[in-house]
Amino acid sequence: MKRILTALNDYLQDFSSLIYPNLCICCNESLVKQEQHFCTRCAIGLPRTYYHLASMNPVEQLFWGRVKIEKATSFFLFQKGSKYQKLLHHLVNMPHGIVTVGKFPNCLTLPM
Ligand SMILES: [Zn+2]
Secondary structure: OHHHHHHHHHHHHHHHHHHOOOEOOOOOOEOOOOOOOOOHHHHHHOOEOOHHHOOOOHHHHHHOOOOOOOOOOOOEOOOOOOOHHHHHHHHHOOOOOEEEEOOOOOOEEEEO
16 A cells, blocks of 8 residues: 555656756756755766865865864855856755755765
8 A cells, every 4th residue: 555655646746747847956957856956967066175185275274363163164166157056045045954965875964
């Protein structure tokens, strides 16, 4: 019985996505069932900084002489007008909760 309900739910979600498709925040392409918020192509193309791997990275340097901190980092580079600008606006305007970006092993989970 549970399998039938799951299959029915899948059919209903597939049908509703024909009318109201889930779109990628960044590129407005349709999302596949395993994707949330933004597509895998945009996740892969995200301009990551890898600052968490480097000490004295540019984000930490922003705080030098101002505030005593132990670590600072940024996940990706922000460039005004890029498709990832919409992602940042979406994250800022999310209600309280957790945003998970991607389903693959190195996905990003942000407590909001
Ligand atoms: Zn996309």
